[in-house]
Amino acid sequence: MGGMAPYDSVFSIIGPIMVGPSSSHTAGAARLGGLARALLGGTPVEAELDLHGSFAETGAGHGTDRALVAGLLGFSSGDDRLKDAFEHAREAGIVWKFGTVNLGPDVHPCSVRFVLRAADGEALEMVGSSLGGGAVRITSIQGYDVDISGDYPTLVTVHEDRPGLVQEVSALLSRYAVNIAFMRVARHHRGAHAFMTLEADHDLPPELVTATRAIPGMVSARALPRLA
Amino acid sequence: MNKTYRFDTMADLVALAEAEDISLGEVALRHEVALGQLDRDEVLAAMRTRWATMKQSMEVGLAAPQKTMGGLSHGAGQMMAGHRPVLSDAIAAGVMARALAVNECSAAMRRIVAAPTAGSSGILPASLWGAQQRLGCEDEAVVMALLAAAALGMVMANRATISGAQGGCMAEVGVSAAMAAGAMAEMAGAPPDVAVHAMALALKNTLGLVCDPIGGYVEVPCIKRNAIFAIHATTAAEMALAGIRSFVPADQVIAAMKEIGDAMPKKLKETSQGGLATTLIGLEVMARRPRVDHVQG
Numbered sequence: 001m002g003g004m005a006p007y008d009s010v011f012s013i014i015g016p017i018m019v020g021p022s023s024s025h026t027a028g029a030a031r032l033g034g035l036a037r038a039l040l041g042g043t044p045v046e047a048e049l050d051l052h053g054s055f056a057e058t059g060a061g062h063g064t065d066r067a068l069v070a071g072l073l074g075f076s077s078g079d080d081r082l083k084d085a086f087e088h089a090r091e092a093g094i095v096w097k098f099g100t101v102n103l104g105p106d107v108h109p110c111s112v113r114f115v116l117r118a119a120d121g122e123a124l125e126m127v128g129s130s131l132g133g134g135a136v137r138i139t140s141i142q143g144y145d146v147d148i149s150g151d152y153p154t155l156v157t158v159h160e161d162r163p164g165l166v167q168e169v170s171a172l173l174s175r176y177a178v179n180i181a182f183m184r185v186a187r188h189h190r191g192a193h194a195f196m197t198l199e200a201d202h203d204l205p206p207e208l209v210t211a212t213r214a215i216p217g218m219v220s221a222r223a224l225p226r227l228a
Numbered sequence: 229m230n231k232t233y234r235f236d237t238m239a240d241l242v243a244l245a246e247a248e249d250i251s252l253g254e255v256a257l258r259h260e261v262a263l264g265q266l267d268r269d270e271v272l273a274a275m276r277t278r279w280a281t282m283k284q285s286m287e288v289g290l291a292a293p294q295k296t297m298g299g300l301s302h303g304a305g306q307m308m309a310g311h312r313p314v315l316s317d318a319i320a321a322g323v324m325a326r327a328l329a330v331n332e333c334s335a336a337m338r339r340i341v342a343a344p345t346a347g348s349s350g351i352l353p354a355s356l357w358g359a360q361q362r363l364g365c366e367d368e369a370v371v372m373a374l375l376a377a378a379a380l381g382m383v384m385a386n387r388a389t390i391s392g393a394q395g396g397c398m399a400e401v402g403v404s405a406a407m408a409a410g411a412m413a414e415m416a417g418a419p420p421d422v423a424v425h426a427m428a429l430a431l432k433n434t435l436g437l438v439c440d441p442i443g444g445y446v447e448v449p450c451i452k453r454n455a456i457f458a459i460h461a462t463t464a465a466e467m468a469l470a471g472i473r474s475f476v477p478a479d480q481v482i483a484a485m486k487e488i489g490d491a492m493p494k495k496l497k498e499t500s501q502g503g504l505a506t507t508l509i510g511l512e513v514m515a516r517r518p519r520v521d522h523v524q525g
Contacts, residue, residue, distance in 0.1 A: 010375055013407075014343050014378045017340075026346065134342055
Protein backbone atom coordinates (compact mmCIF):
# COMPACT_ATOMS: atom_id res chain seq x y z
CA MET A 1 0.00 0.00 0.00
CA GLY A 2 1.85 3.06 -1.33
CA GLY A 3 3.39 4.83 1.64
CA MET A 4 0.43 4.71 4.00
CA ALA A 5 0.72 3.80 7.66
CA PRO A 6 -0.44 0.20 8.04
CA TYR A 7 -2.59 1.06 11.06
CA ASP A 8 -4.64 3.96 9.75
CA SER A 9 -8.07 2.97 11.04
CA VAL A 10 -9.26 2.82 14.68
CA PHE A 11 -10.64 -0.63 13.85
CA SER A 12 -7.16 -1.92 13.01
CA ILE A 13 -6.39 -1.40 16.72
CA ILE A 14 -9.79 -2.11 18.36
CA GLY A 15 -10.55 -5.18 16.29
CA PRO A 16 -10.94 -7.40 14.50
CA ILE A 17 -13.79 -9.16 16.27
CA MET A 18 -12.21 -12.59 16.07
CA VAL A 19 -11.89 -16.12 17.34
CA GLY A 20 -8.75 -16.47 19.50
CA PRO A 21 -6.09 -17.15 20.52
CA SER A 22 -3.88 -14.78 18.49
CA SER A 23 -4.57 -11.79 16.27
CA SER A 24 -1.37 -12.34 14.31
CA HIS A 25 -1.28 -16.16 14.33
CA THR A 26 -5.04 -16.84 14.10
CA ALA A 27 -7.01 -13.84 12.76
CA GLY A 28 -4.21 -12.70 10.42
CA ALA A 29 -3.76 -16.29 9.22
CA ALA A 30 -7.48 -16.61 8.43
CA ARG A 31 -7.35 -13.33 6.49
CA LEU A 32 -4.34 -14.50 4.47
CA GLY A 33 -6.19 -17.73 3.67
CA GLY A 34 -9.19 -15.66 2.56
CA LEU A 35 -7.05 -13.53 0.26
CA ALA A 36 -5.45 -16.65 -1.27
CA ARG A 37 -8.93 -18.09 -1.85
CA ALA A 38 -10.06 -14.89 -3.58
CA LEU A 39 -6.95 -14.81 -5.78
CA LEU A 40 -7.45 -18.44 -6.77
CA GLY A 41 -11.07 -17.67 -7.54
CA GLY A 42 -12.62 -20.27 -5.21
CA THR A 43 -12.01 -23.21 -2.89
CA PRO A 44 -8.79 -25.10 -3.73
CA VAL A 45 -8.74 -28.88 -4.20
CA GLU A 46 -5.06 -29.05 -3.25
CA ALA A 47 -3.26 -26.80 -0.81
CA GLU A 48 0.35 -26.81 0.30
CA LEU A 49 1.00 -24.38 3.15
CA ASP A 50 4.59 -23.67 4.12
CA LEU A 51 5.07 -21.81 7.38
CA HIS A 52 7.98 -19.46 8.05
CA GLY A 53 9.48 -18.18 11.32
CA SER A 54 7.17 -17.80 14.30
CA PHE A 55 4.30 -19.28 12.25
CA ALA A 56 6.35 -22.48 11.94
CA GLU A 57 7.54 -22.42 15.57
CA THR A 58 4.29 -21.69 17.39
CA GLY A 59 1.62 -22.07 14.73
CA ALA A 60 0.04 -25.27 16.02
CA GLY A 61 -0.50 -23.86 19.53
CA HIS A 62 -2.00 -20.70 18.06
CA GLY A 63 -4.41 -22.50 15.73
CA THR A 64 -2.55 -20.97 12.75
CA ASP A 65 -3.02 -24.19 10.75
CA ARG A 66 -6.79 -24.29 11.30
CA ALA A 67 -7.10 -20.55 10.66
CA LEU A 68 -5.25 -20.72 7.31
CA VAL A 69 -7.50 -23.57 6.18
CA ALA A 70 -10.58 -21.71 7.49
CA GLY A 71 -9.57 -18.77 5.30
CA LEU A 72 -9.26 -21.06 2.27
CA LEU A 73 -12.84 -22.18 3.00
CA GLY A 74 -13.99 -18.55 3.00
CA PHE A 75 -14.58 -18.31 6.77
CA SER A 76 -13.89 -14.90 8.33
CA SER A 77 -11.61 -14.48 11.37
CA GLY A 78 -14.70 -14.07 13.58
CA ASP A 79 -16.43 -17.24 12.35
CA ASP A 80 -17.08 -19.85 15.10
CA ARG A 81 -16.47 -22.62 12.52
CA LEU A 82 -12.77 -21.67 12.48
CA LYS A 83 -12.18 -24.04 15.41
CA ASP A 84 -13.38 -27.01 13.32
CA ALA A 85 -11.86 -25.91 10.02
CA PHE A 86 -10.14 -29.25 9.36
CA GLU A 87 -13.45 -31.14 9.53
CA HIS A 88 -15.07 -28.58 7.21
CA ALA A 89 -12.12 -28.80 4.80
CA ARG A 90 -12.40 -32.59 4.63
CA GLU A 91 -16.10 -32.23 3.81
CA ALA A 92 -15.24 -29.65 1.12
CA GLY A 93 -12.78 -32.11 -0.42
CA ILE A 94 -9.61 -30.08 0.14
CA VAL A 95 -6.40 -32.11 0.32
CA TRP A 96 -3.91 -30.08 2.33
CA LYS A 97 -0.37 -30.42 3.56
CA PHE A 98 1.63 -28.27 5.96
CA GLY A 99 5.36 -27.78 5.83
CA THR A 100 7.96 -25.36 7.12
CA VAL A 101 10.12 -23.05 5.03
CA ASN A 102 12.79 -20.41 5.54
CA LEU A 103 11.82 -17.48 3.29
CA GLY A 104 14.90 -15.47 4.35
CA PRO A 105 15.94 -13.13 7.18
CA ASP A 106 14.09 -10.07 5.83
CA VAL A 107 10.71 -11.76 5.65
CA HIS A 108 8.31 -11.01 8.53
CA PRO A 109 8.42 -13.76 11.18
CA CYS A 110 4.70 -14.48 10.74
CA SER A 111 4.63 -15.53 7.08
CA VAL A 112 3.22 -18.31 4.95
CA ARG A 113 3.57 -19.51 1.35
CA PHE A 114 0.46 -20.97 -0.24
CA VAL A 115 0.73 -23.28 -3.24
CA LEU A 116 -2.85 -23.90 -4.36
CA ARG A 117 -4.63 -25.66 -7.17
CA ALA A 118 -8.31 -25.28 -8.04
CA ALA A 119 -10.60 -27.88 -9.62
CA ASP A 120 -10.42 -26.00 -12.97
CA GLY A 121 -6.62 -26.33 -12.96
CA GLU A 122 -5.97 -22.71 -11.90
CA ALA A 123 -2.76 -22.59 -9.83
CA LEU A 124 -1.61 -19.96 -7.36
CA GLU A 125 1.56 -19.32 -5.43
CA MET A 126 1.17 -16.54 -2.87
CA VAL A 127 3.33 -15.35 0.03
CA GLY A 128 1.77 -13.29 2.79
CA SER A 129 2.66 -11.94 6.22
CA SER A 130 0.64 -11.23 9.34
CA LEU A 131 1.89 -7.94 10.77
CA GLY A 132 0.21 -7.98 14.20
CA GLY A 133 -3.25 -7.12 15.46
CA GLY A 134 -4.81 -8.88 12.44
CA ALA A 135 -3.26 -6.64 9.78
CA VAL A 136 -1.82 -8.55 6.81
CA ARG A 137 0.18 -8.03 3.60
CA ILE A 138 0.44 -10.12 0.46
CA THR A 139 4.09 -9.76 -0.52
CA SER A 140 4.31 -12.04 -3.55
CA ILE A 141 1.94 -13.52 -6.13
CA GLN A 142 3.20 -16.07 -8.72
CA GLY A 143 6.73 -14.93 -7.90
CA TYR A 144 6.02 -11.23 -8.50
CA ASP A 145 6.69 -8.81 -5.63
CA VAL A 146 3.48 -7.11 -4.53
CA ASP A 147 2.28 -5.12 -1.52
CA ILE A 148 -1.43 -5.68 -0.94
CA SER A 149 -3.13 -5.02 2.40
CA GLY A 150 -6.67 -6.22 1.76
CA ASP A 151 -7.89 -2.93 3.24
CA TYR A 152 -9.06 -1.86 -0.23
CA PRO A 153 -10.85 -3.69 -3.04
CA THR A 154 -7.93 -4.76 -5.25
CA LEU A 155 -7.68 -5.66 -8.93
CA VAL A 156 -4.83 -8.02 -9.84
CA THR A 157 -3.97 -8.54 -13.50
CA VAL A 158 -1.40 -10.45 -15.55
CA HIS A 159 -1.07 -9.09 -19.08
CA GLU A 160 1.14 -8.68 -22.12
CA ASP A 161 3.61 -5.86 -21.58
CA ARG A 162 2.37 -3.62 -24.42
CA PRO A 163 1.98 0.17 -24.60
CA GLY A 164 -1.49 1.45 -23.80
CA LEU A 165 -2.79 -1.55 -21.92
CA VAL A 166 -2.47 0.00 -18.47
CA GLN A 167 -4.30 3.10 -19.71
CA GLU A 168 -7.13 0.90 -21.03
CA VAL A 169 -7.55 -0.64 -17.58
CA SER A 170 -7.52 2.75 -15.91
CA ALA A 171 -10.06 4.05 -18.48
CA LEU A 172 -12.35 1.15 -17.56
CA LEU A 173 -12.10 2.03 -13.87
CA SER A 174 -12.93 5.60 -14.62
CA ARG A 175 -15.96 4.51 -16.70
CA TYR A 176 -17.24 2.59 -13.66
CA ALA A 177 -16.48 5.62 -11.42
CA VAL A 178 -13.93 3.65 -9.38
CA ASN A 179 -11.12 5.79 -7.99
CA ILE A 180 -7.61 4.28 -7.82
CA ALA A 181 -5.97 4.59 -4.40
CA PHE A 182 -2.67 2.82 -5.16
CA MET A 183 -1.25 1.16 -8.25
CA ARG A 184 1.81 -0.98 -8.90
CA VAL A 185 3.15 -2.58 -12.09
CA ALA A 186 5.92 -5.19 -12.17
CA ARG A 187 7.54 -7.54 -14.67
CA HIS A 188 10.37 -10.02 -14.54
CA HIS A 189 12.09 -8.71 -17.67
CA ARG A 190 11.31 -6.71 -20.83
CA GLY A 191 8.85 -8.53 -23.08
CA ALA A 192 7.67 -10.89 -20.32
CA HIS A 193 4.18 -10.74 -18.93
CA ALA A 194 3.52 -7.75 -16.70
CA PHE A 195 1.74 -7.89 -13.42
CA MET A 196 -0.40 -5.09 -12.02
CA THR A 197 -2.08 -4.53 -8.68
CA LEU A 198 -4.54 -1.75 -8.29
CA GLU A 199 -6.12 -0.82 -4.94
CA ALA A 200 -9.38 1.11 -5.29
CA ASP A 201 -11.47 3.35 -3.05
CA HIS A 202 -14.71 1.66 -4.09
CA ASP A 203 -15.97 -1.88 -4.59
CA LEU A 204 -15.17 -3.37 -7.99
CA PRO A 205 -18.33 -4.30 -9.93
CA PRO A 206 -18.21 -7.80 -11.53
CA GLU A 207 -18.88 -6.22 -14.97
CA LEU A 208 -15.71 -4.18 -14.57
CA VAL A 209 -13.68 -7.35 -13.93
CA THR A 210 -15.29 -9.08 -16.94
CA ALA A 211 -14.55 -6.05 -19.12
CA THR A 212 -10.95 -6.01 -17.89
CA ARG A 213 -10.55 -9.67 -18.91
CA ALA A 214 -11.76 -8.79 -22.41
CA ILE A 215 -8.95 -6.27 -23.01
CA PRO A 216 -6.67 -7.66 -25.79
CA GLY A 217 -3.47 -8.99 -24.28
CA MET A 218 -5.01 -9.61 -20.85
CA VAL A 219 -3.98 -13.00 -19.45
CA SER A 220 -5.95 -12.90 -16.22
CA ALA A 221 -7.79 -10.46 -13.98
CA ARG A 222 -9.01 -11.08 -10.45
CA ALA A 223 -10.78 -8.91 -7.91
CA LEU A 224 -9.97 -9.13 -4.21
CA PRO A 225 -12.72 -7.86 -1.91
CA ARG A 226 -12.03 -5.56 1.04
CA LEU A 227 -11.21 -7.73 4.07
CA ALA A 228 -13.86 -7.87 6.78
CA MET B 229 -9.13 23.21 10.25
CA ASN B 230 -7.21 20.00 9.78
CA LYS B 231 -9.55 18.02 7.56
CA THR B 232 -7.75 14.68 7.81
CA TYR B 233 -7.01 14.70 11.56
CA ARG B 234 -3.91 12.74 10.68
CA PHE B 235 -1.43 12.10 13.49
CA ASP B 236 1.90 10.29 13.31
CA THR B 237 3.13 11.02 16.83
CA MET B 238 1.68 11.51 20.31
CA ALA B 239 2.76 15.18 20.01
CA ASP B 240 0.63 15.48 16.82
CA LEU B 241 -2.30 13.82 18.54
CA VAL B 242 -2.20 16.14 21.57
CA ALA B 243 -1.75 19.19 19.31
CA LEU B 244 -4.82 18.22 17.24
CA ALA B 245 -6.92 17.78 20.37
CA GLU B 246 -5.72 21.00 21.99
CA ALA B 247 -6.13 23.08 18.81
CA GLU B 248 -9.87 22.42 18.76
CA ASP B 249 -10.35 21.76 22.47
CA ILE B 250 -11.56 18.21 21.83
CA SER B 251 -10.76 14.84 23.43
CA LEU B 252 -8.38 12.21 22.04
CA GLY B 253 -11.45 10.06 21.37
CA GLU B 254 -13.00 12.86 19.31
CA VAL B 255 -9.78 13.28 17.27
CA ALA B 256 -9.84 9.52 16.54
CA LEU B 257 -13.50 9.71 15.55
CA ARG B 258 -12.94 12.65 13.17
CA HIS B 259 -9.85 10.92 11.73
CA GLU B 260 -11.87 7.78 11.01
CA VAL B 261 -14.65 9.78 9.33
CA ALA B 262 -12.01 11.58 7.24
CA LEU B 263 -10.82 8.22 5.86
CA GLY B 264 -14.04 8.37 3.87
CA GLN B 265 -15.42 4.86 4.40
CA LEU B 266 -17.87 5.49 7.27
CA ASP B 267 -19.76 8.50 8.58
CA ARG B 268 -19.74 9.60 12.21
CA ASP B 269 -22.77 7.55 13.26
CA GLU B 270 -21.41 4.44 11.50
CA VAL B 271 -18.05 4.72 13.25
CA LEU B 272 -19.78 5.07 16.62
CA ALA B 273 -22.08 2.14 15.84
CA ALA B 274 -19.15 -0.07 14.82
CA MET B 275 -17.31 0.81 18.04
CA ARG B 276 -20.49 0.13 20.05
CA THR B 277 -20.60 -3.36 18.47
CA ARG B 278 -17.02 -3.93 19.61
CA TRP B 279 -17.85 -2.85 23.18
CA ALA B 280 -20.88 -5.19 23.13
CA THR B 281 -18.63 -8.07 21.97
CA MET B 282 -16.11 -7.23 24.71
CA LYS B 283 -18.87 -7.32 27.34
CA GLN B 284 -20.08 -10.63 25.91
CA SER B 285 -16.61 -12.23 26.16
CA MET B 286 -16.29 -10.98 29.76
CA GLU B 287 -19.62 -12.62 30.60
CA VAL B 288 -18.86 -15.87 28.75
CA GLY B 289 -15.49 -16.21 30.47
CA LEU B 290 -16.98 -15.56 33.92
CA ALA B 291 -19.96 -17.87 33.38
CA ALA B 292 -17.95 -21.06 32.85
CA PRO B 293 -14.31 -22.19 32.81
CA GLN B 294 -13.07 -22.27 29.22
CA LYS B 295 -11.25 -25.22 27.68
CA THR B 296 -8.07 -23.62 26.37
CA MET B 297 -6.13 -25.11 23.45
CA GLY B 298 -3.11 -26.06 25.54
CA GLY B 299 -5.07 -26.79 28.70
CA LEU B 300 -2.61 -24.69 30.74
CA SER B 301 -5.22 -22.43 32.37
CA HIS B 302 -8.64 -23.37 33.62
CA GLY B 303 -11.27 -21.17 35.24
CA ALA B 304 -8.92 -18.50 36.61
CA GLY B 305 -11.47 -15.78 35.82
CA GLN B 306 -14.21 -17.58 37.66
CA MET B 307 -11.93 -18.28 40.61
CA MET B 308 -11.05 -14.60 40.88
CA ALA B 309 -14.69 -13.55 40.57
CA GLY B 310 -15.65 -15.89 43.41
CA HIS B 311 -12.93 -14.57 45.69
CA ARG B 312 -13.69 -11.98 48.35
CA PRO B 313 -10.85 -9.47 47.98
CA VAL B 314 -8.53 -9.16 50.96
CA LEU B 315 -5.87 -6.71 49.79
CA SER B 316 -7.81 -4.74 47.16
CA ASP B 317 -11.47 -3.92 46.58
CA ALA B 318 -14.35 -5.53 44.70
CA ILE B 319 -13.94 -3.44 41.55
CA ALA B 320 -10.19 -4.08 41.33
CA ALA B 321 -10.82 -7.81 41.81
CA GLY B 322 -13.58 -7.57 39.19
CA VAL B 323 -11.09 -6.03 36.75
CA MET B 324 -8.64 -8.89 37.36
CA ALA B 325 -11.41 -11.50 36.96
CA ARG B 326 -12.60 -10.00 33.67
CA ALA B 327 -9.11 -9.68 32.19
CA LEU B 328 -8.55 -13.37 32.99
CA ALA B 329 -11.99 -14.34 31.67
CA VAL B 330 -11.54 -12.64 28.28
CA ASN B 331 -8.08 -14.04 27.73
CA GLU B 332 -9.23 -17.54 28.67
CA CYS B 333 -12.01 -17.16 26.09
CA SER B 334 -9.43 -16.15 23.50
CA ALA B 335 -7.20 -19.14 24.36
CA ALA B 336 -10.25 -21.39 23.97
CA MET B 337 -10.93 -20.10 20.44
CA ARG B 338 -13.98 -18.16 21.59
CA ARG B 339 -14.91 -14.80 20.09
CA ILE B 340 -13.10 -11.73 21.44
CA VAL B 341 -12.06 -8.28 20.18
CA ALA B 342 -8.35 -7.85 19.50
CA ALA B 343 -7.21 -4.77 21.48
CA PRO B 344 -4.70 -4.36 19.98
CA THR B 345 -4.08 -8.12 19.82
CA ALA B 346 -5.83 -11.27 21.00
CA GLY B 347 -3.04 -12.14 23.45
CA SER B 348 -3.66 -8.80 25.17
CA SER B 349 -7.42 -8.72 24.61
CA GLY B 350 -8.41 -8.83 28.31
CA ILE B 351 -6.75 -5.62 29.46
CA LEU B 352 -8.82 -2.95 27.72
CA PRO B 353 -12.34 -4.36 28.32
CA ALA B 354 -11.57 -5.17 31.96
CA SER B 355 -9.95 -1.78 32.61
CA LEU B 356 -12.77 0.16 30.98
CA TRP B 357 -15.35 -1.94 32.84
CA GLY B 358 -13.60 -0.99 36.09
CA ALA B 359 -13.45 2.70 35.17
CA GLN B 360 -17.12 2.62 34.22
CA GLN B 361 -18.03 1.11 37.62
CA ARG B 362 -16.05 3.74 39.51
CA LEU B 363 -17.12 6.73 37.42
CA GLY B 364 -20.72 5.60 36.95
CA CYS B 365 -20.74 6.60 33.28
CA GLU B 366 -22.84 5.41 30.33
CA ASP B 367 -21.68 3.04 27.58
CA GLU B 368 -21.31 6.04 25.24
CA ALA B 369 -18.43 7.29 27.42
CA VAL B 370 -16.79 3.87 27.11
CA VAL B 371 -17.18 4.01 23.32
CA MET B 372 -15.34 7.37 23.29
CA ALA B 373 -12.66 5.85 25.56
CA LEU B 374 -12.24 2.98 23.07
CA LEU B 375 -11.69 5.58 20.33
CA ALA B 376 -9.08 7.34 22.51
CA ALA B 377 -7.40 3.98 23.14
CA ALA B 378 -7.38 3.32 19.38
CA ALA B 379 -5.70 6.67 18.66
CA LEU B 380 -2.94 5.92 21.17
CA GLY B 381 -2.58 2.38 19.80
CA MET B 382 -2.29 3.58 16.21
CA VAL B 383 0.71 5.74 17.04
CA MET B 384 2.44 2.89 18.92
CA ALA B 385 1.63 0.41 16.12
CA ASN B 386 2.92 2.71 13.38
CA ARG B 387 6.02 4.06 15.21
CA ALA B 388 6.98 0.77 16.87
CA THR B 389 5.02 -2.48 16.62
CA ILE B 390 2.07 -4.40 18.08
CA SER B 391 3.47 -7.79 17.09
CA GLY B 392 4.94 -10.00 19.82
CA ALA B 393 6.99 -11.72 17.12
CA GLN B 394 8.61 -8.36 16.33
CA GLY B 395 8.77 -6.58 19.68
CA GLY B 396 8.05 -9.08 22.44
CA CYS B 397 5.21 -8.83 24.94
CA MET B 398 5.71 -5.09 25.49
CA ALA B 399 4.32 -4.73 21.94
CA GLU B 400 1.10 -6.50 22.96
CA VAL B 401 0.43 -6.35 26.71
CA GLY B 402 2.58 -3.21 27.06
CA VAL B 403 0.75 -1.37 24.28
CA SER B 404 -2.63 -2.59 25.54
CA ALA B 405 -1.94 -1.38 29.09
CA ALA B 406 -0.71 1.96 27.72
CA MET B 407 -3.88 2.32 25.63
CA ALA B 408 -6.02 1.46 28.66
CA ALA B 409 -4.16 3.89 30.93
CA GLY B 410 -4.62 6.83 28.54
CA ALA B 411 -8.24 5.94 27.83
CA MET B 412 -9.14 5.62 31.53
CA ALA B 413 -7.42 8.92 32.35
CA GLU B 414 -9.47 10.63 29.63
CA MET B 415 -12.65 8.93 30.87
CA ALA B 416 -11.89 10.35 34.32
CA GLY B 417 -11.67 13.86 32.84
CA ALA B 418 -7.95 14.28 32.19
CA PRO B 419 -6.97 16.68 29.39
CA PRO B 420 -5.22 15.14 26.32
CA ASP B 421 -1.65 15.80 27.48
CA VAL B 422 -2.33 14.16 30.85
CA ALA B 423 -3.92 11.13 29.18
CA VAL B 424 -0.79 10.79 27.03
CA HIS B 425 1.38 10.94 30.18
CA ALA B 426 -0.71 8.06 31.59
CA MET B 427 -0.06 6.14 28.37
CA ALA B 428 3.70 6.88 28.57
CA LEU B 429 3.92 5.85 32.25
CA ALA B 430 2.22 2.54 31.48
CA LEU B 431 4.31 1.74 28.38
CA LYS B 432 7.61 2.81 29.95
CA ASN B 433 7.17 0.28 32.71
CA THR B 434 6.62 -2.64 30.35
CA LEU B 435 9.76 -2.01 28.27
CA GLY B 436 11.80 -5.17 27.84
CA LEU B 437 8.87 -7.49 28.50
CA VAL B 438 9.58 -10.58 26.39
CA CYS B 439 7.23 -12.97 24.60
CA ASP B 440 8.14 -16.50 25.73
CA PRO B 441 4.86 -18.42 25.78
CA ILE B 442 5.04 -22.02 26.95
CA GLY B 443 4.49 -24.58 24.20
CA GLY B 444 3.60 -21.81 21.77
CA TYR B 445 0.19 -21.50 23.42
CA VAL B 446 -1.18 -18.02 24.22
CA GLU B 447 -1.77 -19.13 27.81
CA VAL B 448 1.28 -19.03 30.08
CA PRO B 449 2.19 -16.34 30.98
CA CYS B 450 -0.30 -14.47 28.75
CA ILE B 451 -3.62 -15.06 30.55
CA LYS B 452 -2.54 -14.05 34.06
CA ARG B 453 -0.42 -11.26 32.65
CA ASN B 454 -3.60 -9.63 31.32
CA ALA B 455 -4.97 -9.33 34.89
CA ILE B 456 -1.71 -8.02 36.30
CA PHE B 457 -1.24 -5.41 33.59
CA ALA B 458 -4.86 -4.25 33.79
CA ILE B 459 -4.02 -3.13 37.32
CA HIS B 460 -0.72 -1.70 36.05
CA ALA B 461 -2.78 0.44 33.63
CA THR B 462 -4.95 1.70 36.48
CA THR B 463 -1.83 2.62 38.49
CA ALA B 464 -0.43 4.61 35.55
CA ALA B 465 -3.75 6.43 35.00
CA GLU B 466 -4.12 7.24 38.71
CA MET B 467 -0.55 8.58 38.87
CA ALA B 468 -1.17 10.83 35.86
CA LEU B 469 -4.42 12.09 37.44
CA ALA B 470 -2.40 12.88 40.58
CA GLY B 471 -0.23 15.20 38.48
CA ILE B 472 2.75 12.84 38.11
CA ARG B 473 4.33 13.18 34.66
CA SER B 474 6.43 10.78 32.60
CA PHE B 475 9.97 12.22 32.63
CA VAL B 476 10.53 10.75 29.17
CA PRO B 477 8.08 12.18 26.60
CA ALA B 478 5.66 9.60 25.17
CA ASP B 479 7.15 9.66 21.65
CA GLN B 480 10.62 9.01 23.07
CA VAL B 481 9.29 6.09 25.11
CA ILE B 482 7.87 4.65 21.88
CA ALA B 483 11.23 5.14 20.13
CA ALA B 484 12.93 3.29 23.01
CA MET B 485 10.37 0.51 22.69
CA LYS B 486 11.20 0.16 18.98
CA GLU B 487 14.94 0.03 19.72
CA ILE B 488 14.49 -2.54 22.52
CA GLY B 489 12.21 -4.68 20.35
CA ASP B 490 14.73 -4.70 17.49
CA ALA B 491 17.55 -5.65 19.89
CA MET B 492 15.54 -8.35 21.66
CA PRO B 493 16.81 -11.85 20.81
CA LYS B 494 14.61 -13.81 18.45
CA LYS B 495 14.27 -16.65 20.96
CA LEU B 496 12.29 -14.26 23.20
CA LYS B 497 9.96 -13.02 20.45
CA GLU B 498 7.11 -15.51 20.16
CA THR B 499 9.19 -18.46 18.99
CA SER B 500 8.96 -20.39 22.30
CA GLN B 501 12.73 -21.03 22.14
CA GLY B 502 13.75 -19.33 25.37
CA GLY B 503 12.70 -17.90 28.73
CA LEU B 504 9.63 -19.46 30.34
CA ALA B 505 9.11 -21.63 27.25
CA THR B 506 12.38 -23.48 27.88
CA THR B 507 12.09 -23.91 31.65
CA LEU B 508 11.86 -27.57 32.72
CA ILE B 509 8.08 -27.42 32.88
CA GLY B 510 7.94 -25.41 29.65
CA LEU B 511 9.95 -28.08 27.84
CA GLU B 512 7.64 -30.79 29.20
CA VAL B 513 4.66 -28.99 27.65
CA MET B 514 6.62 -28.42 24.44
CA ALA B 515 7.39 -32.14 24.14
CA ARG B 516 3.72 -33.07 24.01
CA ARG B 517 2.40 -30.27 21.82
CA PRO B 518 1.24 -30.89 18.24
CA ARG B 519 3.51 -29.73 15.44
CA VAL B 520 2.14 -28.10 12.30
CA ASP B 521 4.39 -30.03 9.95
CA HIS B 522 2.78 -33.26 11.13
CA VAL B 523 -0.70 -32.09 10.34
CA GLN B 524 -2.12 -33.29 7.08
CA GLY B 525 -5.59 -33.92 5.77
